[in-house]
Amino acid sequence: MSGKKRIRGIVALLTVVAAVYLAYSAHTETVNAGIRSRDVYIPHQAGGFTPIQLTGTPRLLGSMFDSRTPVYGMSIGGMVHQKEINGLSIAGMHAFTRKKSGVSFSLMDVCNESRGLSFCAVGGAERNYGVATGLWNLAEHNTGLQLGFVNEVKPDALIENNLNHKVKPEGFGVQAGVINYSEGRGLQFGLWNTNPNAWLKHFPFINFAF
Numbered sequence: 001m002s003g004k005k006r007i008r009g010i011v012a013l014l015t016v017v018a019a020v021y022l023a024y025s026a027h028t029e030t031v032n033a034g035i036r037s038r039d040v041y042i043p044h045q046a047g048g049f050t051p052i053q054l055t056g057t058p059r060l061l062g063s064m065f066d067s068r069t070p071v072y073g074m075s076i077g078g079m080v081h082q083k084e085i086n087g088l089s090i091a092g093m094h095a096f097t098r099k100k101s102g103v104s105f106s107l108m109d110v111c112n113e114s115r116g117l118s119f120c121a122v123g124g125a126e127r128n129y130g131v132a133t134g135l136w137n138l139a140e141h142n143t144g145l146q147l148g149f150v151n152e153v154k155p156d157a158l159i160e161n162n163l164n165h166k167v168k169p170e171g172f173g174v175q176a177g178v179i180n181y182s183e184g185r186g187l188q189f190g191l192w193n194t195n196p197n198a199w200l201k202h203f204p205f206i207n208f209a210f
Contacts (some may be wrong), residue, residue: 055080058209072136080106099128109134110158114144117128124158128173142184143171151175185209 011207039196049061049070055077063077070084080091084099091106101115109118114125114132124138126148132139137146138157153169169184181187182195193207200207 035202053077053080053082053085112195126158126203127171137177139169139173140167141170142173142186143184144173146173146175146177148177149179151177151180151182153184153186155183182209 014078015193017165021050024103024210025114037203038047038127047167049072050065051071051073053063053065053069053071053075055075056079056169067081067105068083070086071082072086074088075082075085076090078089080089080095080097080175082089082095082097082162085097085102085104086100087102089097089100089102089106091104091109093106094108095104095110097111099113100111100118102209103117104119104183106120106138107122109120110125114130116130117133118125118130120134122136123134124136126138126139128139128158131145131147133147135149137148137151139146140155141192142153150169153166153173153175155167155169165179169182173182173184173185173186173187174189175182175193176189178191180193182188183197185197188195188207189205192202194202195207198207198209
């Protein structure tokens, strides 16, 4: 495909996406034509889903669908706040989701349950079952792979637990990075590895706890 045809294809795709967004916006409540103070959405219905979700920021454009609507397909926006995403997720600033699977890209990514492949600068998951790739990866429970500069698994990695009630990290995960810290079971590969429950609490290159 020539360069001109490729450019025309991209322009056509963007035009279709914009048309879909405008069509949905025309049937929803608006505050202003261009700037809205709250989400523009189609109410969530039990058993419903959307193949595409487009979002701006809380003060600009809002979102096409309610954040409770599951996404099975693609979610793109400046800030992606969604209950469930299955497919491709791209957030210019940050993403907050309850449950996600597939591939995601963002500067900061926080979710309750992560499955699939995540690329971000800083990412955190209450439960990681997939691959977390970033400069700093956090998890309260890791049954997948953390791949980054700093990897951390501990009960209060994301939210401080009330009354000092800490649930020991569950699952068996793998960490690969420069600095690895874990309070759960798993393997560590890095320049420096720390696990207070391991036979050797601090050890370079490789460490493990079963």
